Amino acid sequence: MPSNAADADPNAPAGVDPGRASIARMYDYALGGKDHYEIDRKTLDDLTRVMPETLHLAWENRAFLIRVCRFLATNAGLTQYLDCGSGLPTAENVHQVVQRLQPEAKVVYIDHDPVVIAHGRALLEENERTRFLPGDIFEPATILGDEVVRAHLDWERPIALFFVATLHHHKGDRHAPADIMREYIAALPRGSYVAISHLFDPGEGADSESMRVFQEAVARGSLGGATARTRSEIEELFDGLELIEPGIVELANWWPDGPHLEPLNLAQRLIVGGIARKV
Numbered sequence: 001m002p003s004n005a006a007d008a009d010p011n012a013p014a015g016v017d018p019g020r021a022s023i024a025r026m027y028d029y030a031l032g033g034k035d036h037y038e039i040d041r042k043t044l045d046d047l048t049r050v051m052p053e054t055l056h057l058a059w060e061n062r063a064f065l066i067r068v069c070r071f072l073a074t075n076a077g078l079t080q081y082l083d084c085g086s087g088l089p090t091a092e093n094v095h096q097v098v099q100r101l102q103p104e105a106k107v108v109y110i111d112h113d114p115v116v117i118a119h120g121r122a123l124l125e126e127n128e129r130t131r132f133l134p135g136d137i138f139e140p141a142t143i144l145g146d147e148v149v150r151a152h153l154d155w156e157r158p159i160a161l162f163f164v165a166t167l168h169h170h171k172g173d174r175h176a177p178a179d180i181m182r183e184y185i186a187a188l189p190r191g192s193y194v195a196i197s198h199l200f201d202p203g204e205g206a207d208s209e210s211m212r213v214f215q216e217a218v219a220r221g222s223l224g225g226a227t228a229r230t231r232s233e234i235e236e237l238f239d240g241l242e243l244i245e246p247g248i249v250e251l252a253n254w255w256p257d258g259p260h261l262e263p264l265n266l267a268q269r270l271i272v273g274g275i276a277r278k279v
């Protein structure tokens with residue numbers, strides 16, 4: 001008997017290891033999609049036993065991404081988007097939200113996950129104004145030099161750069177993501193915007209302890225770890241930019257669509273983000 005759905009799937013894309021969870025597929029599972037395997041469901045279910053509100057990390061994150069798209073397409077009038085770590089296509093994708101508001105908007109999606117590359121590409125490249133590029137977003141020189149990124153976007157005009165729920169998946173040196181972001185930010189034209197969401201470690205108190213326990217649980221699973229950052233570490237990711245109101249806050253508090261009817265739960269307090277502008 002195959003041990004999981006990936007073993008049973010003769011169409012599983014090359015590069016998929018059925019014994020290892022993938023963050024793209026776990027996130028798809030959390031959002032109610034269909035591109036996930038048993039190992040992804042088990043890994044997410046294990047995390048939910050450690051932190052029962054875990055699914056809210058994904059839900060808040062996706063809702064933040066969509067509000068950010070609406071803000072940038074309307075208030076900022078942006079027509080160019082570079083979405084680093086796009087994830088699998090879901091109900092509302094970046095190009096659908098921004099092209100509804102700015103029909104001429106161009107989007108380049110980048111991801112390295114084999115399932116995103118295999119199945120997502122066709123859906124994300126829905127029209128001639130969207131492109132998908134397989135690549136490692138933690139290699140800024142390669143991404144910024146890529147022919148598709150250079151040709152599809154006009155680097156003389158403002159660009160929205162998204163690193164939404166991606167930087168905490170960087171596996172190397174704790175301070176490397178700040179350097180990676182500096183390289184991207186240096187390349188952006190003036191008037192560009194950067195949107196980041198990130199797992200948050202408050203640094204002290206009960207929530208910080210909960211985040212420590214959660215990170216240990218992630219590290220025990222096959223995903224291989226995730227790194228929550230403190231407020232000052234997250235501020236550093238926006239180095240040289242001007243933060244837009246309300247700054248770096250819980251995603252649930254970043255221009256919510258309405259008042260909260262309940263206090264924020266643990267997961268909602270442990271994922272933060274914001275938008276900043278290059279002036």
Ligand SMILES: C[S@@+](CC[C@H](N)C(=O)[O-])C[C@H]1O[C@@H](n2cnc3c(N)ncnc32)[C@H](O)[C@@H]1O
Pocket residue numbers: 023024027061062065084085086087088110111112113116135136137138163164165166169
């Ligand atoms: C949690 S999902 C977030 C998807 C989307 N940004 C969102 O917020 O809805 C993180 C995505 O980043 C991608 N990712 C992580 N590390 C990456 C890397 N080094 N290069 C390209 N993509 C990466 C994963 O494959 C996954 O699809």
